Amino acid sequence: MIGINTNLGSLIVQSNLNTSTVGLNTAIERMTTGFKINHAKDNAAGYSIVTNMTTKIGAYEVAENNALMGLDMIKTASASLTQMSDILSRLRALGTQALNGTYGGRSIDAITSEANALINELYRIKGSTEYNGQNLFSSASSVSNEGKELSLNSAGFLQDIVRRDTSAMTPFSSVDENIAINGGTYSISTADELAKLARMVNSGNAKEIEIVLANDIDLSAYSTGTGWTPIGTPSKQFRGIFDGNGYTISNLYINAPNSGYRGFFGATDRRSNGSYSDIKNVRIENADVTGASYVGILSGQSSASNITNCSVSGKVSGASYVGGIVGGTYYGYPKYCYADADVTGKNDIGGIAGWNNYSSTSYSYSKGNVTGTSAVGGIVGDGGASNSKTTANITGTKNVGGIVGSGIVAINNYFSGIVEGESNVGGMIGLFYNYYATPVKNNIILGEINGITNTGVLAGDVTASTKVHFVDNYYDGIQTLGLNTVGNRAGNYDETGSLDLTLGTTFGLQVGINSSDSSRLSYNTDISLPGLDSLMAGGITSPDFLKTIDESIRAIEIKQTELGSAENRLESVLEEIGIQYENLISSRSTIQDADIAEVSSEYIKMQILQNASSTLLATANQTPEIALRLLGAGINVG
Numbered sequence: 001m002i003g004i005n006t007n008l009g010s011l012i013v014q015s016n017l018n019t020s021t022v023g024l025n026t027a028i029e030r031m032t033t034g035f036k037i038n039h040a041k042d043n044a045a046g047y048s049i050v051t052n053m054t055t056k057i058g059a060y061e062v063a064e065n066n067a068l069m070g071l072d073m074i075k076t077a078s079a080s081l082t083q084m085s086d087i088l089s090r091l092r093a094l095g096t097q098a099l100n101g102t103y104g105g106r107s108i109d110a111i112t113s114e115a116n117a118l119i120n121e122l123y124r125i126k127g128s129t130e131y132n133g134q135n136l137f138s139s140a141s142s143v144s145n146e147g148k149e150l151s152l153n154s155a156g157f158l159q160d161i162v163r164r165d166t167s168a169m170t171p172f173s174s175v176d177e178n179i180a181i182n183g184g185t186y187s188i189s190t191a192d193e194l195a196k197l198a199r200m201v202n203s204g205n206a207k208e209i210e211i212v213l214a215n216d217i218d219l220s221a222y223s224t225g226t227g228w229t230p231i232g233t234p235s236k237q238f239r240g241i242f243d244g245n246g247y248t249i250s251n252l253y254i255n256a257p258n259s260g261y262r263g264f265f266g267a268t269d270r271r272s273n274g275s276y277s278d279i280k281n282v283r284i285e286n287a288d289v290t291g292a293s294y295v296g297i298l299s300g301q302s303s304a305s306n307i308t309n310c311s312v313s314g315k316v317s318g319a320s321y322v323g324g325i326v327g328g329t330y331y332g333y334p335k336y337c338y339a340d341a342d343v344t345g346k347n348d349i350g351g352i353a354g355w356n357n358y359s360s361t362s363y364s365y366s367k368g369n370v371t372g373t374s375a376v377g378g379i380v381g382d383g384g385a386s387n388s389k390t391t392a393n394i395t396g397t398k399n400v401g402g403i404v405g406s407g408i409v410a411i412n413n414y415f416s417g418i419v420e421g422e423s424n425v426g427g428m429i430g431l432f433y434n435y436y437a438t439p440v441k442n443n444i445i446l447g448e449i450n451g452i453t454n455t456g457v458l459a460g461d462v463t464a465s466t467k468v469h470f471v472d473n474y475y476d477g478i479q480t481l482g483l484n485t486v487g488n489r490a491g492n493y494d495e496t497g498s499l500d501l502t503l504g505t506t507f508g509l510q511v512g513i514n515s516s517d518s519s520r521l522s523y524n525t526d527i528s529l530p531g532l533d534s535l536m537a538g539g540i541t542s543p544d545f546l547k548t549i550d551e552s553i554r555a556i557e558i559k560q561t562e563l564g565s566a567e568n569r570l571e572s573v574l575e576e577i578g579i580q581y582e583n584l585i586s587s588r589s590t591i592q593d594a595d596i597a598e599v600s601s602e603y604i605k606m607q608i609l610q611n612a613s614s615t616l617l618a619t620a621n622q623t624p625e626i627a628l629r630l631l632g633a634g635i636n637v638g
Contacts, residue, residue: 016609031600037592046591053588059513060581064574070509070521071570073131077525078563080129080136085556087122091115092549098540112154112540119535123151126527134507136525150365150389150414152311154536158336158365159309161246161281166214172197180205189215191222194249198231201238208271210241213282216248223253230254230266230300237269237277237303244282244310252287252297252314261300262291262318263327270304277305287314287341294318294327296354297341302332309336317344323354323381324366330357337364346373348381350405351392356383360410366390374398375405377430378415386410391447394419399430399460402447406431409440416446424460425451426487427475434464441471449480454487458498462491470495511573521573523566527559 029038040047097103098111129136153160166187173193175181177200188194188211200206222228232238242265254262261267264284268277279299287297294301295318298310312324321328324339328348339352348355351366361380369392370376376396379385385403399406400421403413409429424430427445445457454460457480462468470485470493485498512519529552535545 019609021606031596034596035592050588050592053584053591056513057581057584057588060577060584063511063513063519064577064581066509067511067521067570067573067577069132070507070511070523071567071574073136073507074523074525074563074567074570076131077129077136078560078567080125081527081556081560081563083125084122085553085560087118087125088549088553088556091118092546092553094118095540095545095549099546108541112536115540116154116536119151119532122529122532126529137527150363150387151532152338152365152536154539155246156248156283156285156311156338157246157281157309158311158338158363161309163246164212164243166212166245169212169214172211175200177205180207181209182207183209185210185212187212187214189213189217191217191219194219194231195222195229198229201231202229202233202236202266204236208240210243212243213245213247213249216250218250219253220251223251226256226259227253228264230261230263232261232265232267234261234267234301237267238265239269239271239277241278241280242282243278243280246281246283248283248285250285252284252289254289254291256291257318258292260291260293260295260318261327262289262294263296263298263300263316265299265302267294267300268302268305268332277302278308279305279310280308282310284310284312285314287312287316289314289316291318291322291327293320293322294354295321295345296323296326297339298337299326301328301330302326303330305329305332307332307334307337310334311338313340315342315344319345320347321345321354321381322348322372323350323352324368324370325352325364326354328355328357329353329359329383332356332359334359334361335363337361338366339364340367342369342371344369344371347375348372348405349376349396350381350383351378351390351394352380352385352388353383354381356380356385356407360384360386360408361388362386364388366392368392370394372396372405375407375430376421377401377403377405378417378419379403379413380407381405382407384408384410385413387412389414390417391415392417396421396430398422399424400451401425401430401460402427402445402449403443404429406433408432408434409443410438411440412442414444414446416444418448418450420450421455421460422451423453424487425449425455426457426459427480428458428473430460432459432462432464432468432491432493434462434466434468439469439471441469441473443473445473445475445480447476449483451487455483456487457483457485458495459486459491459493461488462486462493464492466492468493470498472497474498509570511570511577521566521569523562525559525563527555529555 037043037046037050094111094115098108126137169185169187172186172188177196219228252264256262270276284297289297295316297312297314297316322343322345324341324343325334325337334353337352343349343351349370349372351370352361352364366378370378373396375382376394378390378392378394379388382405384407400419402415402419403409415427427447427449428443457475458470458473485495486493508520508522511521532552535548
C-alpha cells in the first residue's frame with residue numbers, strides 16, 4: 001500500500017537507525033573507557049559487584065600503606081634499641097673494669113664520669129625516639145628534673161654538687177660552746193662537732209650560723225640509749241644554713257618512741273630577718289629513727305625552711321607526721337630530695353614528708369615501703385606534691401595514695417609502685433580536697449592499685465568546694481583494670497584527656513579492610529630499664545652495678561625479640577594484602593573490563609547498520625512523493 005499520511009517504511013528505518021546509533025555510541029563509550037559496565041543500566045548486578053570491589057581495592061591500598069608505616073615505625077624503634085644496647089655493653093665493660101683492683105681514685109672518677117655520660121645519653125635516646133610525633137618507648141615521659149631524668153647521680157643526690165673549700169672556714173671545734181655566737185660560717189668534720197652544734201642550738205647559744213661539712217661523718221658513737229640528740233627543739237629551732245657539701249652522715253640512730261620532733265634535726269625555722277633557713281646537700285645513710293610525732297630521718301619538723309637536694313636511706317617510724325625526709329613542714333619546701341626508706345606510722349605518713357602544711361614537695365623521689373593507717377602517700381601523707389616520683393609500696397587503711405594520701409596533687413608526678421588500702425584509695429591520691437582551681441595534670445600512674453571502697457585510678461574520693469579539673473593524666477589500664485578514674489563518681493570534679501597508657505604505648509595498626517580483630521595488629525614498644533635511674537647511687541664499683549646493667553640488657557633483648565616478631569608479622573601481612581589486592585583487581589577486570597576486539601566488531605557492525613539505515617531512510621522518504629505523482633496523474637486524466 002502506498003499512502004501519504006503514514007510512511008511505515010520510514011518509521012521502520014528511523015527506529016533501526018536509532019538502535020544502531022545507540023549501539024554505536026555504546027561501543028564508542030566502551031572503547032574510550034575500556035569498561036563494558038559504565039552505568040548501572042549496563043548491568044545492574046555487575047555494577048553493584050564492581051562498586052563493592054572498587055571500595056575494597058581502595059581499602060587494601062590504605063591497609064598496605066598502614067602496614068608499611070608500621071614496619072617503618074618498628075625499624076625506627078629497633079634501631080634505637082640497638083644504640084641503647086651498645087651503650088649498655090659499654091657500661092658493662094666500664095663496670096667490669098672498675099671492679100678490678102688496679103685502678104686508683106682518679107681512674108675510678110674518670111670511669112664514673114664516662115658512665116654517667118653514657119646513662120644520660122641512654123635516657124636521651126629513650127626519651128627522644130619518635131615516629132610521626134609519637135614517643136616509641138614511653139607514651140608519657142617520666143618525671144623530669146627540669147629536662148633531665150629524675151635519677152640519682154654517682155654521689156647519691158638528685159642534683160650535682162660542687163664542693164666548697166672549707167679550709168679557710170673556722171672549725172667548729174674552736175668554738176666555746178658556753179659562749180653564744182650569732183652569725184658566721186663554720187666547718188664541721190667530726191661527730192663530736194655535730195653533737196656540740198646540737199647542744200649549742202638547743203641551749204640558744206648558736207643562732208643564725210652557717211655550717212658546712214668538711215668530711216664524711218659516722219654517728220655510730222651515738223647509737224646507745226635514746227641515741228642522737230636532734231639539732232633544734234620546738235622552742236630553740238635551728239635558724240640558719242646547713243650545707244652538707246655532698247658528704248655523708250652515716251649510722252644515725254634515734255630511739256625515742258615517746259618523744260616528738262625526732263630526726264637529725266629536731267626543728268628548724270626562719271631567721272630573724274624573715275629569710276628561710278636552708279638545709280641542703282645533706283646525705284644520711286643507714287639511719288634508724290624512732291619517735292612519737294614529727295619524725296623524719298633528716299628533720300622532725302621544719303617551718304619556713306628550704307630542704308634542698310638531700311638524700312636519705314634507712315628506716316623511720318612514729319605515731320603521726322612521719323616522713324622519709326621530714327615529718328612535718330609549715331611553709332617548708334622539700335625539693336630535689338631522695339629517700340630510700342621504710343617509713344612506718346599511723347597518721348600522715350609519707351615517703352618524703354608526712355605533712356606539708358601550707359607547703360609542697362617538688363622534684364623528689366622516694367623508694368622503699370610506706371606503711372600507716374590514715375593519710376598515707378608515696379611522696380606526702382597529707383599535703384601537696386608536684387614533679388615528683390615514687391616507686392614505693394604504700395599500705396594503709398584510709399586515704400591512701402600512690403603520690404599523696406590526702407591533700408592536693410598538682411602536676412607531673414609519677415607512681416609505679418603498689419598502693420593498698422580499704423577506703424579512699426587512689427593511684428595518685430586517696431582523698432582529694434581542693435580550695436584552688438589549679439588543674440591537676442600530667443600525672444603518670446603505672447603502679448598497682450588495690451582497695452575495697454572508693455578506689456580509683458587517679459583518686460579515691462574528691463571532697464572539694466571548688467571543682468577539681470583532672471587534665472591529661474596517664475595510667476596503665478592493665479594494672480588498673482575495672483577501676484574508674486575516681487572511685488567516688490559523685491565527687492566535685494571533671495576530667496579531660498585521661499589516657500590509658502596500654503593504648504598509648506600499644507600501637508594498633510589497621511592492616512585489614514574490616515572492623516574485626518582479624519583486621520588489626522597491635523604491638524607495644526614501651527620499655528622499662530629496671531634500676532637504671534639509681535644505678536650510680538652505689539658507685540660503679542658496687543656489686544649491684546653489673547647486675548642492674550644485665551637486667552637492662554635483658555629487657556632490651558626481650559623487646560628486640562618482640563619487635564622482630566612484629567616485623568615478621570607485618571611482612572606476612574603485606575604479602576597477604578598483595579594477594580588479596582591482585583585477586584580483586586583480576587575479578588573486577590573480568591566483570592568490568594571491555595573486550596576491545598568484541599567492542600570493535602560491534603562498533604563496525606553498528607556503523608554499517610547506521611550507514612545502511614541512513615541510505616534506506618532516504619529511499620523510504622520517497623514513498624509519499626510517488627503517491628503524489630500517482631494522484632497528479634489521475635487528476636490530469638480526469
